[in-house]
Each structure stands twice: as C-alpha cells, then as structure tokens.
Amino acid sequence: MKDDPPKVAPGRTVFTPVNCLVVAITSGICFAILAIWISRQGSIVPNMDRSIHNWVMVRRSKINIKFARGVTWGGVIQIVLPVFLVVAVLATDAGHTFTRRLKSGVVITLVASVGAYLGLSINHLQGRIRPPMADWAGTAGGPSFPSGHTTVATIFAASSVWLISTRVHAGWPRITLWTAAVLYAVAVGFSRVWLGVHWPTDVIGSWLYALTWLAASAAAVLYIRRRWPHPLVHK
Numbered sequence: 001m002k003d004d005p006p007k008v009a010p011g012r013t014v015f016t017p018v019n020c021l022v023v024a025i026t027s028g029i030c031f032a033i034l035a036i037w038i039s040r041q042g043s044i045v046p047n048m049d050r051s052i053h054n055w056v057m058v059r060r061s062k063i064n065i066k067f068a069r070g071v072t073w074g075g076v077i078q079i080v081l082p083v084f085l086v087v088a089v090l091a092t093d094a095g096h097t098f099t100r101r102l103k104s105g106v107v108i109t110l111v112a113s114v115g116a117y118l119g120l121s122i123n124h125l126q127g128r129i130r131p132p133m134a135d136w137a138g139t140a141g142g143p144s145f146p147s148g149h150t151t152v153a154t155i156f157a158a159s160s161v162w163l164i165s166t167r168v169h170a171g172w173p174r175i176t177l178w179t180a181a182v183l184y185a186v187a188v189g190f191s192r193v194w195l196g197v198h199w200p201t202d203v204i205g206s207w208l209y210a211l212t213w214l215a216a217s218a219a220a221v222l223y224i225r226r227r228w229p230h231p232l233v234h235k
Contacts, residue, residue, distance in 0.1 A: 024215035031208035075149025138195035150206035153188035
C-alpha cells in the first residue's frame with residue numbers, strides 16, 4: 001500500500017535474545033539490590049539522596065520549576081499510552097492491512113502497560129516515604145520508589161524508538177533516535193527530582209526497573225520471532 005511506512009533492510013544488530021536476556025538479568029539484579037537496600041533504610045534518607053535534594057532546593061527558580069513541570073508531563077501514563085498506541089500502529093511491521101497493524105499495536109501497547117502498572121505495584125509494596133511536602137513544586141501521590149513518571153517515560157521512549165528504528169537506516173539515524181530516547185527518560189526523571197517529589201534513588205530505580213522490563217520483553221519477542229513467525233510479531 002502507498003501509505004505503508006518504508007521498511008529498511010535489517011543489518012547487524014546488538015538486539016539478540018541472548019543479549020537482551022543478559023541485560024534484563026543484570027539490570028534486574030541491580031534493581032533488586034537497590035530496592036532491598038532502600039527498604040532496609042526504613043525512614044532514614046540516604047546521604048546521597050538528601051545531599052542532591054538539598055542541592056536542588058537552593059537552585060530552583062520560578063522559571064526552571066515551570067520548565068520541569070512541563071517536562072514531567074512526558075511521564076503521565078494517561079497521555080503517554082495513547083500516543084504510544086499511535087506510534088505502535090504506524091511503525092509496527094505486522095503487514096499491510098490496518099486491522100493487522102492495529103492488533104499488533106494493541107498487543108505492544110498492552111505489554112508496555114503491564115510493565116508500567118507492575119512498576120506501580122512495586123511502588124505500593126515498597127511504600128517508601130516521599131520528600132517533605134513543603135519541598136514539592138508539583139503534584140504527586142502514593143509512595144516514592146520507584147518513580148512512576150520515570151518508569152512510564154522510559155518504557156515509552158525506548159519502546160517507541162525500537163519500533164521506529166526498523167524504519168530508518170542504521171548508523172547515525174538510529175543512534176540519534178536512541179540518544180533522543182535516553183535524553184527523554186533522563187529529562188523526565190530529573191524533573192521529578194527537581195520538583196522535589198522524588199529522591200534521586202527513586203529515579204535510578206525506575207530506570208533500572210524499566211530497563212529490566214524492556215530487555216526481558218525484547219528477549220521474549222525476538223525469541224518468538226525466530227521460533228514461531230506470526231503477523232502480530234513478525235511479518
């Protein structure tokens with residue numbers, strides 16, 4: 001069809017089931033260690049968290065707070081998931097018909113949604129106390145670790161780029177896309193710290209958790225593609 005996005009011939013890639021599985025296990029172990037360490041701290045705030053939080057507090061201004069509030073919208077799940085569904089439908093390689101593309105887009109979005117909501121479940125189980133409300137310059141709710149906004153933003157950015165990268169040439173175009181995804185996730189995470197609603201280790205935990213979920217999902221998808229080709233995961 002004329003409106004079907006052009007597909008770029010695949011080249012060498014680091015995205016193999018084994019590589020993704022190794023990344024998932026490594027980041028998962030790091031996340032578990034961080035979560036256990038934070039849990040054992042109880043109500044005590046680690047020195048690193050307190051130092052960075054205090055550093056941010058004395059450098060905030062009306063202008064950079066307003067900027068951080070704008071950036072943090074990039075992690076609002078009610079906004080991000082509908083946008084990701086559109087990206088998934090348009091970029092997925094699931095055939096030429098709209099129905100197949102829509103089905104594939106919905107499946108991919110559900111996988112991302114499960115990852116985001118599992119992160120929120122971990123957040124409630126962990127029950128970490130947020131920074132003092134007097135320091136908040138933005139809205140927040142629930143426990144602190146890991147950061148929900150950061151988790152959603154990271155999953156959204158990485159998943160979107162993974163889909164879009166199949167439509168662009170290897171080399172600098174893909175490097176640019178992945179760089180943009182990293183900057184997006186970093187910006188949203190930093191905005192949560194800047195607004196005073198999360199400790200720095202909350203954000204680090206979110207990045208580790210999101211990387212674990214993304215790498216594990218990628219490993220599963222790539223394995224299924226090789227073993228059982230299906231239009232929902234492979235043309």
